[in-house]
Amino acid sequence: MRYIRTVSTDSDDWSTRHSVLATARRAAALVNALSGDRPDPADVADVADVLRAYGETDPLDLTAHDVAGMRTAAALLRQVFAAEHADAAAAVLNRLLQEHTGPLRLTSHSGSTPWHPHVDRDDDGPWDEWLLASSCLALAVLVWDRQHPPGRICASPSCDNVFITQGSGQERRYCSRRCATRERVAAHRRAHAGG
Numbered sequence: 360m361r362y363i364r365t366v367s368t369d370s371d372d373w374s375t376r377h378s379v380l381a382t383a384r385r386a387a388a389l390v391n392a393l394s395g396d397r398p399d400p401a402d403v404a405d406v407a408d409v410l411r412a413y414g415e416t417d418p419l420d421l422t423a424h425d426v427a428g429m430r431t432a433a434a435l436l437r438q439v440f441a442a443e444h445a446d447a448a449a450a451v452l453n454r455l456l457q458e459h460t461g462p463l464r465l466t467s468h469s470g471s472t473p474w475h476p477h478v479d480r481d482d483d484g485p486w487d488e489w490l491l492a493s494s495c496l497a498l499a500v501l502v503w504d505r506q507h508p509p510g511r512i513c514a515s516p517s518c519d520n521v522f523i524t525q526g527s528g529q530e531r532r533y534c535s536r537r538c539a540t541r542e543r544v545a546a547h548r549r550a551h552a553g554g
C-alpha cells in the first residue's frame with residue numbers, strides 16, 4: 360500500500376497509525392478477536408486491547424453490548440476474507456456498503472485529526488457501525504489498489520484467523536509463522552508415514 364512517509368519517524372504519527380493498510384490490519388485483528396464463543400467479560404478486555412494496539416485512546420467506553428454488536432459485524436466482514444477473487448471480494452464489499460454504511464464523507468473529528476474519509480453515519484456512532492464502516496472502506500481501497508482480494512482465511516485446518524495479504528505477499532497462505540511451521544511439520548510427517 361502506498362502512503363507517504365513523513366519526515367518525522369515518530370511512531371505516534373496519526374497518518375501512519377491510520378493508513379489504509381493499518382486500518383485493514385486492525386479490521387483483521389478485530390475479526391479474529393471477535394470470533395469464537397468466549398464469554399463476554401473476557402471479550403471486552405480482549406477487544407479493548409486490540410483497539411488500543413491500533414491507536415484508539417482511552418477512555419474507550421466499550422461494553423459487553425457493544426462487543427456483541429461488533430461480533431455480528433465481524434462475522435459479516437469475515438465474508439470479505441473468504442472471497443477467493445477480486446470479483447467476489449468486490450461483490451461482498453458492495454453489499455456491505457449498501458446495507459450497513461452511509462455515504463462517503465470527510466471528518467477531522469472537530470479539528471483533532473487530519474481530514475480523512477468515513478462511511479459511518481456519525482463520528483460518535485456505535486462501535487459495530489464504526490467497525491463495519493472503517494473496515495469496509497479500507498478493504499475496498501485495497502481491492503481498488505491491487506485488484507486482488509484484500510486478505511484471506513488461514514489455510515491451516517486448525518485455525519480460522521483472517522489476515523491481510525497485501526504488504527506481505529499475495530501467495531502467503533497462513534496467518535502466522537506459527538501456523539506455517541505447524542502445517543509444514545504435519546505435511547512432512549504425512550509424507551514419511553505414507554512412504
Ligand SMILES: [Zn+2]
Pocket residue numbers: 513514515518519520533534535538
Ligand atoms: Zn493460522
